[in-house]
Amino acid sequence: MAEILPPVTDGKTKAALDALAKRHRAASGVGMQVLTYLGGTAEGLLAKLPAPIRGGLEGATAQALETAFHAASRSRGLVEDRPDWVNTTLTTAMGAAGGFGGLPGALAELPFTVTMLLRAIQGIAAEHGFDPASEEVRVECLRVFASAGPLARDDGSDMGFMTARMTITGASLNSLIARVAPKLSAVLGQKLAAQAAPVLGAVAGAAVNYSFTSYYQEIAHVHFGLKALARDLEQDEGLLREELIARITRKT
Structure with a gap:
């Protein structure tokens, strides 16, 4: 039988969890505005991709993740961590360039964007007091x-997936990538389709990259903010995660 953990009652902890929940709920805001601007649905965007692209997307995503994992870490010794707005500006420019070239340009831009996103996430981990050079934090x-x-629309269940069910160590990098790639490939497929939309071109590419970078940086702040809260207040991370998910899904 699963252990039933007591609810969080400390006022300081409650306030911190409320702030993280608010940040998590707001993360998709810009992305949903972009989707409305494009005039479709996430599923509809994915269906617009040519069948060969859809079929090879998971493998391409896994390869991009593996390349990004090593490239982003190496870059930390050469380039200092940047503020969130700088990362967003750079990836937005990359998205515009990729969108200008249509689907081929978007495909060529994809691994660079994934690397920059992962590098930004590593910087956020460091901001919360974690060492991005350690295997555990890189994972x-x-x-x-x-x-x-x-x-x-993320109802908070994905936060449980990425922290509770994925009990993988750094030594099992390929296994972790194999689990993340199917999820991320569907997300990146939406990005590619949006960038390849007729007429919009570079504008759509800039918009989707802006929304992607904003989203993943916010989610990284929530992810590592929760871990830092558990560390600093010496509380159980699993309990805090459940409390956070409850706040994210709570009707307001």
């Missing part, structure tokens, strides 16, 4: 990609 950074994505 935690990958887990952030297991969330729903900016073009979907």
Whole structure:
């Protein structure tokens, strides 16, 4: 029988969880605005991709993740961590360039964007007091990609998936990527389709990259903010996670 943990009663902890829940709920806001601008649904965008692209997307995503995992870590010794707005500006420009080239341009831009996103997530981990050079934290950074994505309504269940069910150590990197890739490939498929939309081109590419970068940075702040809260207040992370999910799903 699963252990029944007591509810959080400390006022300071409650306030911190409320702030994290608010940040999590707001994360998809920009992405959903972009989706409305494009005039479709997340599922509809994915269906617009050519069948060969859809079929190879999971493998391409896994390869991009593996490349990004190593490239992002190496870059930390060369380039300092940047504020969130700088990362968003850079990836927005990359999205515009990729969108200008249509689907081929978007495909070429994809691994660079994934690397920049992972690098930004590593910087956020450091901001919360974790060492991105450690294998454990590098794996935690990958887990952030297991969330729903900016073009979907996340009810908080994905937070449970990326922290509770994915009990994988750094030594099992390929296994972790294999679990994350199917989830992320569906999300990136929406991005590619949006960038390849007729007429919109570079504008759509810039918009989706802006929403993607904003979303994953916010989710990273929630992910590592929760871990830091558990560490600093010496409380059970699993209990805090359940409390946070309850706040995210609570009707307001």
